[in-house]
Amino acid sequence: MDVYSRFPVTLVRGEGARVWDDQGREYIDLVAGIAVNVLGHCHPAVVEAITEQASRLIHCSNLYYNEPQAEAAKLLAETAPGDLNRVFFCNSGTESMECAIKLARKCTGRTKFIAFEHGFHGRTLGALSATWKPEFREPFEPLVPGFEHVPYGDLDAVEEAIDEDTAGVIVEPVQGEGGVRVPPEGFLRGLRELCDEYGALLIVDEVQTGMGRTGRFFAFEHEGIVPDIVCLAKGLGGGVPVGATIAREEVAEAFEPGDHGSTFGGNPLACAAVVAAVRTVLEENLPEAAARKGERALELLSEAEDHVVEVRGRGLMIGVEVGDGDRAEEIAREMVDRGVLVNVTSGDVIRLVPPLVITEEELETALTRLVDAIAGRSG
Ligand SMILES: Cc1ncc(COP(=O)(O)O)c(C=O)c1O
Structure with a gap:
């Protein structure tokens, strides 16, 4: 098409x-595959991991456990600060955002979300509802109701929009597709405080900024905060398609078996790549x-x-x-x-x-x- x-x-x-x-x-x-190839093309650690895994087990579904998925989840939980200890694996950035939106709704029982002008979170209907650009949205309306966009970096605007019905605030620590916009210092800390005050979840979209790109493993670490939910994809598998949604333990507990899922999410091949890519980012x-x-x-x-x-x-x-x-x-x-x-x-x-x-x-x-x-x- x-x-x-x-x-x-x-x-x-x-x-x-x-x-x-x-x-x-x-x-x-x-370009690096649009911020994907953080380790460069065909990094030996990733090539070796997927070659070895491909000869053992490529796919087995989530009806069973597989070792690379457990290893990848453990590594991400150890790498993420605080009690960001629960991981759901999917296959792309937009899917990691879908999971975040559903989890925030289920966890809070609320349906309102605040996102930002120029923000980009993907193109499936849920993630697209958080994405700002009118050209991406308008041909596909009506989208998911309850999303409001306020100016990026403007804490006063967030304070005006947020209330006891807000499930989550969805933010990129540096806006990527929106034109590489760096927010003012203290913006994420301010969002953390507002979310705490209103019982809303802070959902940080690290799809483009994660895996070390901005100078810390997660860009939110520049501000010393711990989000409630973090979305990862792009560089996560060193070029292999994979996404992850990481959540704080008490937030993740809202999901029960059957609430969410993915046939390919967490497959051994992609997770072997995640383990190799994350280890390499940290070790090097x-x-x-x-x-x-x-x-x-x-x-x-x-x-x-x-x-x-x-x-x-x-x-x-x-x-x-x-x-x-x-x-x-x-x-x-x-x-x-x-x-x-x-x-x-x-x-x-x-x-x-x-x-x-x-x-x-x-x-x-x-x-x-x-x-x-x-x-x-x-x-
Ligand atoms: C911040 C952010 N979130 C989500 C996405 C969507 O990711 P994907 O294209 O893997 O679905 C992107 C893609 O550019 C992105 O930059």
Whole structure:
């Protein structure tokens, strides 16, 4: 079905932060499968884990236990702070949000949700109800009732919207699809306090920000809070499709057998990938690498500042707001010819979410080429 507008490139191979097309051309990949390939392409730990698992047991359903699922859940519970100790596995980010919405409804007995302008949480009807963009929503209305969107970063607006009927506040710690928007310091702490005051659940969508991308394993750790529910996907399986919803114990207890489920969720193959990917992120201290390389990236991009509206980001999640959608698209397409993959989000923002293992040299080469393209210099 014709739902994607694609670059005229067919990718056939990847290694680290580099990919090759069917013509043998090499690219430095600053898209990383849209913030998925945190470990780069075909990381040996992930390849080995799924190869080994594929020869033993690929799928067995949730009618039975499987070892990789238990191991992956344990690892996530140990990695997440506080009593974020219960995990439901699914297959994508939008599904992890569906689980969060259902769990929050069941746990609180309430149906109102507060989400944010420019927020993106997926495209199934529940997750789409939390997503803001009118172009994504309007063709499919009516959506799930009870969702209200308020300005991102605006605690006063949340305070005005929240009440005793609010089941949850759904928030990205840094908005990704919405144009890489970093909220003001203290925003998540403020949300935590408001949720506590009104008995609402704080649902943090770490689908794009998680797995170390912003400089901490979870981006909410920058503010020292513990959410009630956390959504993960994208980088979680090192490139293998998998999502997870992690909840605090007392919240997760609202679910009983039959309340939710997934045929493929938690399958041994995907969970073997999760174990390998999460372990590698922790062992190689990739959150710290993301923080350091992110600083360097902003430094390199400062040279483009005179030609764009703003360069912003946190860790290796960076947006260059061009201020003109056509020009942003033009630059992204020109970058293909310059051997670098970038994409445009939120109309006019060039989004950079490279693998966290990108080398300093690759980062420098790619961003020098990007600055040249933005400044209109030939490469
Ligand atoms: C913050 C956030 N939540 C949810 C999703 C949906 O994830 P998926 O495309 O895996 O369903 C995305 C995808 O871009 C996302 O960025």
